[in-house]
Amino acid sequence: MKVNVIEGQIDLFSISIQEPIKPKEEIIIDKPKIKAYDFKEIIEQYKNSCNRIVKRINGALLVGFDDKTMYFNTSGKNEFDLDNDIGLMPGDEILVANKDIGLNDLQLSKLAIMDSKHYIKRKGDSNIIILSSKTTVINPKGWVIEYEQKPKYHENELFITKMASESTDSANKVTEMDKIITDAKDNEKLEIGDKVEFSYEDQSFIGKVVSTYNNAETINVSWNGKHTAFYYKCLKKIS
Numbered sequence: 001m002k003v004n005v006i007e008g009q010i011d012l013f014s015i016s017i018q019e020p021i022k023p024k025e026e027i028i029i030d031k032p033k034i035k036a037y038d039f040k041e042i043i044e045q046y047k048n049s050c051n052r053i054v055k056r057i058n059g060a061l062l063v064g065f066d067d068k069t070m071y072f073n074t075s076g077k078n079e080f081d082l083d084n085d086i087g088l089m090p091g092d093e094i095l096v097a098n099k100d101i102g103l104n105d106l107q108l109s110k111l112a113i114m115d116s117k118h119y120i121k122r123k124g125d126s127n128i129i130i131l132s133s134k135t136t137v138i139n140p141k142g143w144v145i146e147y148e149q150k151p152k153y154h155e156n157e158l159f160i161t162k163m164a165s166e167s168t169d170s171a172n173k174v175t176e177m178d179k180i181i182t183d184a185k186d187n188e189k190l191e192i193g194d195k196v197e198f199s200y201e202d203q204s205f206i207g208k209v210v211s212t213y214n215n216a217e218t219i220n221v222s223w224n225g226k227h228t229a230f231y232y233k234c235l236k237k238i239s
Contacts, residue, residue, distance in 0.1 A: 052124035057091035090151035097124030144231040
């Protein structure tokens with residue numbers, strides 16, 4: 001058969017066969033895994049002279065003294081200094097505690113009203129920790145805060161509410177507060193503007209609800225020029 005090739009037309013039979021281009025092989029280099037800094041040298045250096053050493057939940061390290069708290073990042077570098085009384089979270093691990101922090105009357109009164117059978121008081125921590133469906137913390141200002149994280153503590157830091165605690169001198173007041181404060185009844189839902197009766201620093205006051213949060217379990221109250229937060233069971237609505 002005669003094949004007519006028009007000028008400018010490509011003759012498929014004249015095209016040379018090209019070998020397919022093979023993809024370049026990818027060279028995978030295994031990178032060495034970097035081990036987490038263990039802080040052993042820092043802990044050894046300060047363990048006898050500090051008030052406490054805390055491994056934060058984010059991996060950083062805190063070394064606390066009377067006048068400051070040294071902050072070491074996850075690489076072991078002292079990045080900056082913080083206040084001496086920086087608050088801790090339940091998931092923080094207290095590695096060294098040479099000096100304890102006592103509880104105040106406001107914390108103890110709220111603990112008694114919450115009617116919890118057990119509580120955690122860690123040496124070197126100013127918070128009360130209560131275990132329930134969530135981790136509840138009562139801080140020194142009386143704020144009741146809930147966390148999803150599980151607390152890190154020692155067995156001897158778990159106490160029965162109605163027994164005297166050996167962890168801190170002021171914890172003995174828990175038993176006295178249980179006798180003074182009666183069990184709180186289920187309160188009506190509190191709303192902004194409601195008048196409430198409450199106990200603060202061993203005195204009774206009447207104030208007004210100014211805001212709520214944590215599903216209305218934490219209530220901000222103002223009275224006599226003061227303003228603070230209460231657990232909702234610590235307040236009695238005045239009709």
